[in-house]
Amino acid sequence: MVSTKNADKVIGLPEEISGADPRLANPDLLPTSVAARRWGAWNFAALWMGMIHSAFGFAVIGGMIATGMSAWQALAVVFVANMIQMGLMALTGRVGSRHGIPFAVWARSAFGSFGANVPAFLRGVVAVGWFGVQSYLGATAINVLLGTSFSAWRSWDTVYGGIPINLWISMIIYWAINFALIRHGMETIRRFESWAGPLIFVVMIPLVIWAFGRMDGLGPVFDHASSYSSTTEFLLKGFLPGVALFISASWATMVLNLPDLTRFARSNKAQVTGLFYGLPLATLVFYGMAAIIVSGSQAATGKVLWNPADVLVAIGNPVISIVGAISIAVATMSVNLAANIVSPAYDFTNLFPRWLTFRKAASASILLGFLYMPWKLMQDPDTLFLVLNNVGAVIGPATGILIADYYLVRRGRLAVPELYRTHTVYWAHRGYNYWSLGVLVVSTGLCVAGQFVDAISWTYDYASVLGIAVGFALYLLMLPLARRSSIAEAFRPIGDTGEENANLNQVTERPAAAPSVSHE
Template identity: 30%
Template structure:
């Protein structure tokens, strides 16, 4: 699709390129929006987190309550940012200009891009791990895996990581339409494999069970480093599970408009979100819980990673099918959550020099550089909470600005004009930056780098960030005299 900047009066070349322009071609119906979520959720990390949270709940009933509550919150929040995308047709960094200023929007854009680079590396490492688990069935590969090491990993892990990393670059060659086509089959394919995995283990376990047979001492051992208050099954633990589940999607609360902007209407977004979020999230989480229980009954140990389970399969064919499916699933989430966003985010910094593809390449390169340090290794709950809390304040500022300050109406043309409504203080909106900065201090910096706050604070860091930044921003803007904006 080619869009001329003639459609935006007085558009500045420093703020505009074809990829950042308002979407004109809108063919992402409910099924494509649904598959944004199947691609995002159905990954090795998604399964790993769901299985980890299941242990914190202690029983299936508790798990359904906690995950169900979290999923409904996610549905509501995604509709908020998704509808903004439909109405304006702009990607996340351009939407951020309305609250942070035409140049200040680069701050939230780069924060989101850096987070995406971390997640890109984490998901790529998970996908390559599934391939490694398959290859080490061969004695020769196992020997190579055990005896050759560099960059802090085995030689086999490094090779598999690089191969998976490179494959993902091929998907973005044709732009967003290729992304849509890829996710439309990748997400459902993972569902099929997850069901096969669950059925296989249930058959080996001798039946299907919603009753957890995992002893409490094992649950305590497996969850002691999760940073979650209370023992598994307690009220405090269940509240933390819901909070962590909500925080897991913190990055996409910001940039879901990167996808919803291609939808023809708000109904398509709501219907796609309904099936893709509360319905799909609950079913996926249930399958993860059933699989975790069955794997414990079959193998006598708690296996949270799907590749750990598939590595124990007697059937080489099933192990191959599982490894390939999980690799494809992780490619799907990386493209949706961790490639598209930084591609737009980096493009927003230098629109004249960086387009969608170049922005994606930059993100992939940063993830590759991070690989030797593997900052994503450790507890799933801790990693999700720490990396997600940073983005809460940005979301709070943007949503307060769009819905409470501007009442859902935005002058889209001015988002691309250097001397328009969103210039604020020389292109930077100081009030938004102050509100977001204070929010980040309380959501991420203090709970992760000091002992000044209660130990449970970090679990709810994203929520505190949204609330603190949103309230401060609204207070700072409340006295402003605002002209009535021109509807999009």
């Protein structure tokens, strides 16, 4: 066990967490103080608007229609999937708003002080991959902007590594802007998200008006009939797999690590209210507008264009193209910052708290996004969807385990200071809860095996949703055995249910930027 003397060298260590092990704590991982949690409902609504108003939204809804759904069926899939995700996020988000801790620290309660590094690392790797995909889409919008503004830009079309040199430069510009924003910390991100999310409507509304001017009614996208012969066939072969795929393709990962953001919430009600207006409702409006715009571009050009950058070029109006490219690039950036940079920054910091800070880990995540070669993933929809299903197979079980552990085993209670110390109730066996990790391995294995064994292929098709259910159920089934084992103490609920800023009668501490990014 690390001595208190060494542990107290953790910079910024609050008195109530004295004795923390430096392998488990640094200023970026410590709980956000109650008074410093000041994100309100609008902050979260704008955050989610920015995350769903992205270039990838066009591609997702287009992919569903391309596989045989009508536009209305695709929109129904999107709405139901988001309602399911909203319910799950309301559960996981409460951990952050009540206890002020990031996902990687919360995971220690179920997986052990060091065992939590397993799901945290997996989540971080997935987030970096998504950062690469979203950044590529954002870079294509910047490329349109520069190509529309400067004719010479379009001539830089020599291809290197499969993409033209002007797009390479656009990607470097986009990556650099992300660097600049993340260096200024979470308070800057909060302000950025407050206007970046709604900004997309600046361009979406005139684009919808333009689309209606090119169509008689709602156009070819909405005239496209479903390829399913009956409602039953659609429900079994289209709707249910579509919901599962959409969850994998959208916010399955955010369900797991939402505490990374809600740890700054003024109250749990604020984050849930913002979630409702910003996720299911805004998604339905945005995707409906996207379908109308694509329908208009098809009527005007005869081509089905699901990349918004291609739509902006097809319109042929320089003003709309420039404003649209800026808006899409900014909105896509807001997705990346909240969903795909904040998360891996905490996850990787949790792995090496003595060497990594939030800023260093975030910068490393941005660089690693290049290694995924997102331009290759986006060339083949089958490859992309293969990646998405595997994401669900890995992330889903960890989510189910944590929800079961927190609500049914811990009863919503955590002894937060003990999460930063060794040899506590959360220590398990040498820092690893082998029961929970075993359930994670079995659940993930079952979902992944479906892509190799035809008899259980359905486990892979529904991995994002099934993984949560399997992880949840298997964790509860193994509890009677675990409570008779040598680490039975690890499953004893201790601590309290936390508190919220909104419940303070009087704030005596001056609100400050979140401590998670205030130190190097």
